Amino acid sequence: MASRLVDFCAAACCAVLLWLFPAPAAAVLRVVASFPDVADMASQIGGDRVSVETIAAGNQDPHKVPVKPSFVTKLNRADALVVNGLGLEHTFLPALLEVASNPKLLPTGPAYIDASVYVQVLEVPTSQNRAQGELHPLGNPHIGLDPVRGKLMAKAIADGLARVDPAGAASYQAGLERFTALLDGKITEWQALASPLRGVKAVSYHQDLVYLAERYGLQLMGTIETKPGVPATPAHLEQLVDTMKREQVKLVIREVAYEAGLAQTVAEKTGARVATITTLTGGLPGADTYVKTIEANLEALLGAVQAGAGG
Numbered sequence: 001m002a003s004r005l006v007d008f009c010a011a012a013c014c015a016v017l018l019w020l021f022p023a024p025a026a027a028v029l030r031v032v033a034s035f036p037d038v039a040d041m042a043s044q045i046g047g048d049r050v051s052v053e054t055i056a057a058g059n060q061d062p063h064k065v066p067v068k069p070s071f072v073t074k075l076n077r078a079d080a081l082v083v084n085g086l087g088l089e090h091t092f093l094p095a096l097l098e099v100a101s102n103p104k105l106l107p108t109g110p111a112y113i114d115a116s117v118y119v120q121v122l123e124v125p126t127s128q129n130r131a132q133g134e135l136h137p138l139g140n141p142h143i144g145l146d147p148v149r150g151k152l153m154a155k156a157i158a159d160g161l162a163r164v165d166p167a168g169a170a171s172y173q174a175g176l177e178r179f180t181a182l183l184d185g186k187i188t189e190w191q192a193l194a195s196p197l198r199g200v201k202a203v204s205y206h207q208d209l210v211y212l213a214e215r216y217g218l219q220l221m222g223t224i225e226t227k228p229g230v231p232a233t234p235a236h237l238e239q240l241v242d243t244m245k246r247e248q249v250k251l252v253i254r255e256v257a258y259e260a261g262l263a264q265t266v267a268e269k270t271g272a273r274v275a276t277i278t279t280l281t282g283g284l285p286g287a288d289t290y291v292k293t294i295e296a297n298l299e300a301l302l303g304a305v306q307a308g309a310g311g
């Protein structure tokens, strides 16, 4: 009897304590992401378990992100780092990590989450030759512009988060399944919408569209830059315009971080239309999530192609 009374008192006491001090919410994993695309994926997958801060802004050229001291503080406090990978962070991340005093975030560390690990890389240079430009030495890093590869990036991020925070593995898996289902639905829609792009010849400013072109069937005919990261020369532009005239190229794709004037000039000389897209989430108005970015880019491409066809 006495022991029952003790049990009762203990249970009542527990109930009161729980009421006074509710169980704390699941621990929040502090994640820093290099770019807004992988930041959005990490947020969608991690939900309430993660807080995500981003280094680069969506309208920046990913190859020219200026380094700020505040990034070092973010990295110093982070539990995990999510990157696009394939060298896209080369201008800012190695320098920041060197001073951030957080060895687990180094590429060899357990909390470095590389979103590119499941993607088969295209345009891998056959030789490391300076003449090929220096910005894509590991192959083309602009994988996120293709939403099918975006699913692989999301999987790599979910696996990475589960590695860093094993207690949350089921939650990250559920988050990945939700995000993948969302993307799958959209991809079917986008593929149907994109049918007017199939076989359309285009030039872009930077060599970043190989994955996107493969998804929608665009035919890439050259770039305004001479090589990735190497500015246009008059001779190169003359050759590009000649090719465009000969091949009837009527679409110039300008990534928003690159100057509008040169893309417009090339379009005017060839009777082409300019489509302004963004290589990073957040680079176009309203494109504040990965899904909205893919959508905004597709709308921009369709707008230019359909205006060209009508005009």
Ligand SMILES: [Zn+2]
Pocket: 063, 135, 136, 141, 142, 206, 207, 208, 228
């Ligand atoms: Zn690039």
